[in-house]
Amino acid sequence: xxxxxxxxxxxxxxxxxxxxxxxxxxxxxxxxxxxxxxxxxxxxxxxxxxxxxxxxxxxxxxxxxxxxxxxxxxxxxxxxxxxxxxxxxxxxxxxxxxxxxxxxxxxxxxxxxxxxxxxxxxxxxxxxxxxxxxxxxxxxxxxxxxxxxxxxxxxxxxxxxxxxxxxxxxxxxxxxxxxxxxxxxxxxxxxxxxxxxxxxxxxxxxxxxxxxxxxxxxxxxxxxxxxxxxxxxxxxxxxxxxxxxxxxxxxxxxxxxxxxxxxxxxxxxxxxxxxxxxxxxxxxxxxxxxxxxxxxxxxxxxxxxxxxxxxxxxxxxxxxxxxxxxxxxxxxxxxxxxx
Ligand code: KG4
Ligand code: ZN
Numbered sequence: 001x002x003x004x005x006x007x008x009x010x011x012x013x014x015x016x017x018x019x020x021x022x023x024x025x026x027x028x029x030x031x032x033x034x035x036x037x038x039x040x041x042x043x044x045x046x047x048x049x050x051x052x053x054x055x056x057x058x059x060x061x062x063x064x065x066x067x068x069x070x071x072x073x074x075x076x077x078x079x080x081x082x083x084x085x086x087x088x089x090x091x092x093x094x095x096x097x098x099x100x101x102x103x104x105x106x107x108x109x110x111x112x113x114x115x116x117x118x119x120x121x122x123x124x125x126x127x128x129x130x131x132x133x134x135x136x137x138x139x140x141x142x143x144x145x146x147x148x149x150x151x152x153x154x155x156x157x158x159x160x161x162x163x164x165x166x167x168x169x170x171x172x173x174x175x176x177x178x179x180x181x182x183x184x185x186x187x188x189x190x191x192x193x194x195x196x197x198x199x200x201x202x203x204x205x206x207x208x209x210x211x212x213x214x215x216x217x218x219x220x221x222x223x224x225x226x227x228x229x230x231x232x233x234x235x236x237x238x239x240x241x242x243x244x245x246x247x248x249x250x251x252x253x254x255x256x257x258x259x260x261x262x263x264x265x266x267x268x269x270x271x272x273x274x275x276x277x278x279x280x281x282x283x284x285x286x287x288x289x290x291x292x293x294x295x296x297x298x299x300x301x302x303x304x305x306x307x308x309x310x311x312x313x314x315x316x317x318x319x320x321x322x323x324x325x326x327x328x329x330x331x332x333x334x335x336x337x338x339x
Pocket of ligand 2: 115
């Protein structure tokens with residue numbers, strides 16, 4: 001047997017300062033996440049300058065703890081993997097600069113990782129799944145249906161034409177007074193509501209069977225709330241949350257499963273922060289299995305931003321021979337599959 005490869009993954013693209021050590025792209029040895037959510041909650045969303053400052057304050061401690069918890073020496077680390085895009089430029093630069101400094105000082109190879117591909121690779125963390133498969137990636141900034149052809153090869157099959165799914169959750173949560181981040185709060189409140197109470201639109205987009213549009217659903221919710229207010233009617237917030245969530249999930253699940261069937265895939269998977277949604281997880285599983293497809297999703301802790309998913313993606317890039325040099329820069333609008 002060849003020696004195990006330990007990868008240190010570093011993630012700072014948005015509001016989590018995270019680092020982890022993963023062995024052979026699958027086994028999480030340590031996982032440290034410092035979330036800035038309580039800070040940004042005060043402002044109702046992520047404030048980029050504040051995020052950058054918090055990353056600067058925390059990154060060294062987070063990385064140090066990840067290596068200590070892993071009980072390995074720096075010499076045992078095969079590569080440092082860091083998110084270099086997409087994301088907020090200031091936060092990304094802090095992770096990239098730190099990773100470059102460490103790689104240089106310790107003489108360890110450096111690998112740049114695409115954050116979205118990292119979300120997809122969260123599926124490999126203690127997960128029995130191998131490419132090819134069809135993956136729905138839904139986060140605060142992105143909603144894509146991606147055909148995962150191989151560990152480092154991705155083809156986009158569907159995308160959103162406007163808002164990301166997580167963004168729609170966050171905006172609707174704000175409108176019904178739940179605060180930031182909206183996804184988990186809508187998820188929780190929806191359990192007390194009736195998903196058929198209000199018939200929000202399941203929007204399709206043009207000719208594409210696989211694309212999404214969430215701004216229509218979001219506007220329908222806002223119109224419903226305004227209409228009720230004007231008529232002096234009391235709104236059942238749990239019903240609004242449940243009906244909105246059902247509308248979004250119907251579209252996400254049906255498009256992904258249709259894409260898997262049309263492209264001859266045998267497995268569908270979930271990734272990204274919205275993959276933490278309890279109804280999305282059960283709905284995808286039920287509907288996929290009803291069509292004879294296998295279903296996979298990462299553990300909850302690996303759905304939202306973390307360093308382990310970056311280490312997992314970095315491992316596959318590393319063994320494919322990809323290396324970054326000290327000119328690695330942050331690319332805020334980096335696309336899936338771009339090299
Ligand atoms: O992947 P992530 O941590 O950060 C980005 O890369 O954007 O995703 C964050 C997004 C937020 O929009 C958040 O509201 C959403 O994921 N989210 C959820 C749930 N947990 C997080 N959306 C729906 N249900 C959840 N349980
Ligand atoms: Zn993310």
